[in-house]
Amino acid sequence: xxxxxxxxxxxxxxxxxxxFWSLLFPLILCTLFYVTFGNIDTNLECIDTAVVVRDESxxxxxxQTFLGDIEEEAEDLIKTExxxxxxxxxxxxxxxxxxxFYIDKEPELLVxxxxxxxSVLQSFLESYQGGLEIVQNVSREKPENLxxxxxxxxxxxxxxxxxxxxxxGGKETDGMIQYxxxxxxxxxxxGCFLGFEASMMIQANIYPVGARRCLGATGKMxxxxxxxxxxCVINFVDILVLLGYMTGVLKLDLGDDIGKIILVSFVGxxxxxxxxxxxxxxxxxxxxxxxxxxLAVSLGSSFLSGLMVGGIKGLIEEYxxxxxxxxxxxxxxxxxxxxxxxxxASRYTRDVLSMAVWAVIFLIxxxxxxxxxxxxxx
Amino acid sequence: xxxxxxxxxxxxxxxxxxxxxxxxxxxxxxGLLGPNGCxxxxxxxxxxxxxxxxxxxxxxxGREMHPDSYDIKRKIxxxxxxxxxxQELSVVENIDYFCGxxxxxxxxxxxxxxxxxxxxxxxxxxxxxxxxLSGGLLRRLNIACGIAHKPKLVILDEPTxxxxxxxxxHILEGIQKLNKDGATIIYTSxxxxxxxxxxxxxxxxxxxxxxxxxxxxxxxxxxKMGERITxxxxxxxxxxxxxxxxxxxxxxxDYKNQKLVVCCSGAKQNLMRVLHYLQEKEISFGKIxxxxxxxxxxxxxxxxxELRD
Numbered sequence: 001x002x003x004x005x006x007x008x009x010x011x012x013x014x015x016x017x018x019x020f021w022s023l024l025f026p027l028i029l030c031t032l033f034y035v036t037f038g039n040i041d042t043n044l045e046c047i048d049t050a051v052v053v054r055d056e057s058x059x060x061x062x063x064q065t066f067l068g069d070i071e072e073e074a075e076d077l078i079k080t081e082x083x084x085x086x087x088x089x090x091x092x093x094x095x096x097x098x099x100x101f102y103i104d105k106e107p108e109l110l111v112x113x114x115x116x117x118x119s120v121l122q123s124f125l126e127s128y129q130g131g132l133e134i135v136q137n138v139s140r141e142k143p144e145n146l147x148x149x150x151x152x153x154x155x156x157x158x159x160x161x162x163x164x165x166x167x168x169g170g171k172e173t174d175g176m177i178q179y180x181x182x183x184x185x186x187x188x189x190x191g192c193f194l195g196f197e198a199s200m201m202i203q204a205n206i207y208p209v210g211a212r213r214c215l216g217a218t219g220k221m222x223x224x225x226x227x228x229x230x231x232c233v234i235n236f237v238d239i240l241v242l243l244g245y246m247t248g249v250l251k252l253d254l255g256d257d258i259g260k261i262i263l264v265s266f267v268g269x270x271x272x273x274x275x276x277x278x279x280x281x282x283x284x285x286x287x288x289x290x291x292x293x294x295l296a297v298s299l300g301s302s303f304l305s306g307l308m309v310g311g312i313k314g315l316i317e318e319y320x321x322x323x324x325x326x327x328x329x330x331x332x333x334x335x336x337x338x339x340x341x342x343x344x345a346s347r348y349t350r351d352v353l354s355m356a357v358w359a360v361i362f363l364i365x366x367x368x369x370x371x372x373x374x375x376x377x378x
Numbered sequence: 379x380x381x382x383x384x385x386x387x388x389x390x391x392x393x394x395x396x397x398x399x400x401x402x403x404x405x406x407x408x409g410l411l412g413p414n415g416c417x418x419x420x421x422x423x424x425x426x427x428x429x430x431x432x433x434x435x436x437x438x439x440g441r442e443m444h445p446d447s448y449d450i451k452r453k454i455x456x457x458x459x460x461x462x463x464x465q466e467l468s469v470v471e472n473i474d475y476f477c478g479x480x481x482x483x484x485x486x487x488x489x490x491x492x493x494x495x496x497x498x499x500x501x502x503x504x505x506x507x508x509x510x511l512s513g514g515l516l517r518r519l520n521i522a523c524g525i526a527h528k529p530k531l532v533i534l535d536e537p538t539x540x541x542x543x544x545x546x547x548h549i550l551e552g553i554q555k556l557n558k559d560g561a562t563i564i565y566t567s568x569x570x571x572x573x574x575x576x577x578x579x580x581x582x583x584x585x586x587x588x589x590x591x592x593x594x595x596x597x598x599x600x601x602k603m604g605e606r607i608t609x610x611x612x613x614x615x616x617x618x619x620x621x622x623x624x625x626x627x628x629x630x631x632d633y634k635n636q637k638l639v640v641c642c643s644g645a646k647q648n649l650m651r652v653l654h655y656l657q658e659k660e661i662s663f664g665k666i667x668x669x670x671x672x673x674x675x676x677x678x679x680x681x682x683x684e685l686r687d
Contacts, residue, residue: 003484007467007475014466204428208462212523214445215426216479217452372445374430377389378423 004218004226012194012234022194023238026187027245033179034250047078047117048096050088053103063107066128077120101125177254180246181336184261187242188268188332189298191235192276196294198227199280199366205375206287220371228273228363235269260339260348267355268332274362275301275328281369284376298329305329331355379404379531379562380425385434387420387586394420395431396586402564402579407557409577410566411673417586418566419459422535426456438531452480455529455561459536461520463508470495470504473522480527494526497555499548514545521549525556532556533564538572550576570673580673584681594673601679602629603671604644607652610637611664618659625651 012018051067054060071080080101083091088100092110098117102108109125111118138145202223204211213223243261246252254261279294304327306313313330316323324330335351342348380402387395395417402408410418423429425436427443436443438450463472473491481487495504498518508516517537525532534553538546554576557563567573573580574594581591590597604627613636614622622640623631627648630641642648649668656663678684 003478007471010471011464011466208458208460209464211428211458212462212476214428215451215456217448218479374427374445376430378428
């Protein structure tokens, strides 16, 4: 069995297409995710901004107080420093600050670019101007409501303190990290294609090599098991590389549950590969038909798990929960979800166990499909 | 060793094997000869329990073959029509992998692999991948993968298709050597010359039926023609042609483009009689030669069509 695995390993390792899709593609996608999502968070941590006081009037001071409140409540987002106009412009020119707020009766913002940071500064100014306009309107038309309004606006400035993303399950969540978990889930499901290919390789009516393997004096179960173990290991190593890249190179914070992530990934590999092998062994159709079935099953399972359209999984949970219990994509994504949302590990454990059980069922199903088979045509 | 009785295999309305009967004895090189689509590969696939069949009985080594008859499979080596190797593995790795499906002992397997490489003459190509080999070398690798475990029965399904003459000779000599070493061979081909060259017994298949079988001599004795005389560069008038037709034992003549083919029944001295006639009539000619009937003649006479049609 080790000899069979050794050569299948070499054969898979030297197959550039397989290695690209199972190893390099997730890494490329991860990098793209990081560039798209990861940098937003990093750069928004602190926007260096200069404040130039042009006017000492009460109206002008109000804006300065507004900026101070924001800096105080969202200290990771903006950092202001009062300085002369000349120095501020020099720093802006050198790219050391993102913008200059001018404290005046009519506050102004000077920026040198059009990036996310500049947009954030612009939104602060617009927010102030919008609030000022409301105050002016209310004081002109209903001055008795002014104290209440001021209280409310003051609350808005403090909003950042109270609005913090959290889950009902009791854990803090980072929306961006969910994309990276989806990527890990997708890599697990790539195992489905590897398993499918392996399943094709033991069918005499599809590949000549399959015919030769069928005619050998080694049992189908041994061949299936050796292929299964090997592909799971390859897929799992791919995921470990991906995880290493995420945490080691991109410095992504995947949370404290790295052990749980690895466990989900491993069981995800098992179910992904087993599902691919089962789909590959169903029926005695030719390769094209089977590929169409695999695509339908893999895309269908992703769709039903909500990876394409949000809310589908919830609807299924309400009307036909059994699908969520057997759908590999749903189980993997749910395991990651429950791991990041709930302190209680019972749902996570249920998902992991379900995946392991289904992987075994799929594998046995695969064996029964191909054992003692005689084809109608070759 | 192998008995096939009344084997019927249908693909929808098409009858691929029509009550096929075959018996293959231990130690022989048995040729399955027939045109493309006559049912040779289908018969082999049924024999190996890869294909379902509608009717009939097949026994190998005295037992019925099933997909999980591993003890029988251990005695069989198959060289399929299409090259069945892993493209990503080298020559030696491919042979070792397929040999490993039969032999678990590492030391014994290594010996077998080396012998197989030596047997097919791929020593200098052992580290090459299949896509680096020529068509002929690829076929040799295909053979090595099928015979490395030293099977008692070797089934070769058209192993010389698209192979250069040098590799073809190498393959044919190898098959004879395998047989000499004790293996029973089933050899399917539509190349009658190859079958004539190496097979000790032959079955001619057409439309899924065994239309004739026996040794090549037995097959040739089944037909009327005993000798074919060809004369090139000859000019004949109608009267002379008719006179040749009326010579003893001549049953057919064909005269086209100054080339005359005279078919004679099995009696001896046919060539002498024709030469004597030409000398007597002072008819000049370029070249004359005589041939014994071929399997194609057998096929032609039994089916009314050429083997390669």
